[in-house]
Amino acid sequence: MSEKVVANERPKHGPQRMGGPGGGGPHGMGGTGEKAANFGVSARRLLRALRPERAVVIVSVLLTAASVALTVVGPKILGHATDLLLEGIVGAQMPAGVTKEQIVAQAERDNPQFADLLRNLNFEPGVGIDFRAIGMVLLLVLALYVVAFVFSAIQGWVLNGAIQRTVYRMRKEVAKKIESLPLSYFDKQPRGELLSRVTNDIDNVSQTLQQTLMQLLNSLLLVIGVLFMMFYISPTLALVALVSVPVGMAVVGVIGKRSQKLFKENWAATGDLNAHIEEAYTGHALVKVFGRKREVEAEFAERNERLYRAGFGAQFISGLIMPIMFFVGNLNYVVIAVLGGLRVASGTMNIGDVQAFIQYSRQFTQPLTQVASMANLLQSGVASAERVFELLDADEMSPEPEGHLPAPVEGRIEFEGVDFSYKPDVELIRDLNLAAAPGQTIAIVGPTGAGKTTLVNLIMRFYDLDSGRITVDGVDIATVPRGEARRSMGMVLQDTWLFGGTIRDNIAYGRPGATEEEILDAARATFVDRFVHSLPDGYDTVIDEEGSNISAGEKQLITIARAFLSDPAVLILDEATSSVDTRTELLLQHAMATLRTGRTSFVIAHRLSTIRDADVILVMEDGRIVEQGNHHQLLDARGAYYELYQSQFAAAITE
Template sequence: MPGPMGRGAASERAKDFKGTIKKLIAYIAHERVALVVSIACAIASVIFNVLGPRILGQATTELFNGLAAKVMGTGSIDFTKIGYILSMLLCLYVTSALMNLVQGWLMTGLTQRVCYRMRREIIAKVDRMPLSYFETNSVGDVMSRVTNDVDTLGQSLNQSVTQLITSITQIIGVAAMMLSVSPIMAGMTFLTVPVSLVLVVVVVRSSQRYFRRQQSILGMVDGIIEESFSGQSVIKVFNREERAVADFDVQNRNLYESGWRSQFFSGLMQPIMNFVANLAYVAVVIVGAFLAIAGTITLGDIQAFMQYVRNFTQPITQLSQVSNMLQMLSAAAERVFEFLGEPEETPDAATPELPPCRGEVDFEHVRFGYTPNKTIIHDFSCHVEPGQTVAIVGPTGAGKTTLMKLLMRFYDVNAGSITVDGVDLRDYARDDLRANFAMVLQDTWLFTGTIRENIRYGRAGASDEEVEAAARAALADHFIRTLPGGYDFELNEDASNVSQGQRQLLTIARAFIADRPILILDEATSNVDTRTEERIQRAMDALMQGRTSFVIAHRLSTIRNADKILVLRDGDIVESGTHEELLAKNGFYAELYNAQFAEGGEED
């Protein structure tokens, strides 16, 4: 299975920014009411803010005229009028703050609901994905899409939509107010816009590819970390700590390079826009002074205009920041939508009305390959009676586990058919088909939780008494009761606080409580010592009673009592029969058996 490095090439291909934004807009369309109200509140908040400087300018003009009249002895300061103006200003700002609060509350809720929905859809998508996807993609990369990319999308969406709307509204509103104050000074301010836009476009184009690469490399880094944690014992055994660190350093360095470049270009926005704003500010002050001297505008108008200059350049700066956030948003959303758009398992058929499964299985001229140009199973045929135990043996790569994947319909055959009780597997809904199977695998899978919960995983509605009965049947009851808490003993993340043999007995107990008519045992004793193997073998013998059982085993002595042994080589059955019959033939099975006996691995 390729590690996280396997996705490096794909991350460099061209990305569809516009297409991704369109998909995102369509995705959040069901939140249109909250979005529209939030946008309306944001616009109202900006409008009230934009009116503020002009009203404050009126208060300043009134105060200045009153002082001038008082000095000339022709009048006095009208504090009542000034108080009325300031009261109006306070009401505007309070209303603006309330509108801003409402839009923030609505937008935060919207983005969190979108993230919640995305995570749910990703997890639901995982359940619909074919097994081939998980065998060819990094776990860490998928985890990064669920965590990092969705979080980045949520944060960027929350900030970018609000800032985009408020910035555009503020630019339009401030421009209108500046024109109403002084078209001359407004024109001078507007001259800075093309300069700002050119600089923004240059910076955005430079930063875009680094933001996209940063998100992709982050998935690779997560994959390496996940693999290092899960394979820590192997890394230490082979003294590969330095190599593991070196492999991580390569991607960590790439992440550092992309990260600092993207953040550097993003950080250029603020100083560049401040520089342009300061140039406009200086020009407005100089021209405004001459206009005031000429009596064209009042002192309050100059004060208001100076505030408008700041308010005009500020949203341009925000728009430049929004452009960066939109790049991050697009990169993250594209990775999420890419995963959600991955091919799923072929649609299920509607399972016909059938009597309870008896366990009769037929393989008829089965042909299969994971890739079109490499066939693994060439022409496999076999009939299995209900309740029979069929052992499948052969060298590594012969196709033993592949046959079981086909039987469970993790993959569909390329040619031929597999039937259960005379019904083609493709005519079953997958859930209905797999409800007839229980599995005990070489790699024991137990989740963090109590032993009782792990056994009950085989049948969710099982009572505590049934759980304990299954454990007794699997010969696991004794060791469970010796643990602190017994059946309530908490297994850790990898169930490493119990032995390998004990983990295997727990999976057998899980299969017992599932009570399915067909059983698959895939090298279930290959990772344990001989004494533990004997105990597990006794538990499996009890489990196989009355069930159609398929047993894959390398230790051939464990399948001597099988009703039928199929010997596979290069995807074909080369021999079949009982243990004694195959030894008597002195063929390939006898060769495998004698090789194990010669190595001291088996006893007759």
């Protein structure tokens, strides 16, 4: 007979609620805690994600600078073409044979203001427009703009590549992070909310970087280049043009703070709505059965309305920035046009310079307007980035140790003074001690919430202990990498999980590299073979995403075959036969008896008929083992197990 299980716990005070995801643990605490959006911190962190691409970014900046420089020089050269045109017109109207100085002297006597204008023009009396010179200027400007376009196109291609590689790395980081998060994190997160962060938010970050980063870089360099040219042409007019900068910054600052908060709420509401849709779709049949369609629709309408209000408010408020900036830019344009005209009339500026300056003033306000128009996209992207960063900053599992289990694993499992609770202020398991010898079948029974699933979750190290230790063949599993510890264990859950693929692929998932014959042997041993041949494509039948093309019992059989194929040293069955009919259950009992041979097995069961032949039965209540023994011993003791047994198999209650 295998070694007997020993249980020894100190009594606990007061009732305790047990359970992990299926019990009374932290499940149901949906969503993430909202915090004030910090645009600056999140934006800087997002830009730091581009550090691995800094060489590419530097090249992109240089290309942008070259493109902007060529673009900025254009208006100044075009202004020279305007001067040539005006000088030709004036020269054609003046009589030949006199000098410019004579004409200016005559104008000084007749119209001093007109004389100031003529003094700044380099005309030759009697000579008309030099179309060749103007043509050369225009060709030069065209060549400059073509080269600027080429540089800009190359810069866009280079920078977009850097952005896509950055988002690619971000997705990898998120995937790696999800693998390192503890099970408790997923207990607190609705699946739809988590999926929204991984898909919608990262896609939004990608679009934001792609659509705004190149434009922001171009706008910044354009502002610098235009400011230089404006001060070069006229410092006075440049100072007037700069008045629009603090006005624009004040507008963006005031509106931006308000809209950023709304964008944060918008993406949080998006995740909340996705979570509701995912739950309602997954439980669609139950919604229909219990007639809760109206309640589900009402809940959807409420969350959709919240998303609408947040989205409308964010877009409307941030959308005010662009028209306000256009208004400020137009005022700036009018002021510069008036002052420039007066300076031309006074002879202190050429008309070409005024024309160029007006173009520069437009180019100066254009980047500010473009940044303002991108404010909603920027704020939306940073809000999404903040949600992704919250996921990346979540507490991870404790670091993986470097210990090893003995090879081969025999399957001796021991609990030594184990304390565990999901919440620090709620006691669950306290000072639990038990031992299971290799090859023993340990059945765990008890009322719902007694802690049965929690016990096996601790064996699988889905949660870390508060104190004490669990050993496999004398080695503390906390000193062994989780993957290595779990490779020696097989688990069949009450909730089946199958992926979209063939039945053969789903069985082979238990042991990659298994041969066809090994897969078929596992299927025959677990009676999968009995129903597979009734399917159109046999083992090549593709299971759809929801597994709706096979019954619940058939799905359970496939998961048991998967565990059979993995050939674990320790086997955990958590209500593994709850979805099969009585006849199949009897067959599965024989199959699992074969499966359990030579393996340490933990069997969680509510149907006591499935665990009568267990070596030891543990009866749990409130996280404590209150009884142990085999089936006949516990019936003779007439304790908790006897009451459970009677509740299932007693005669029908009479009136």
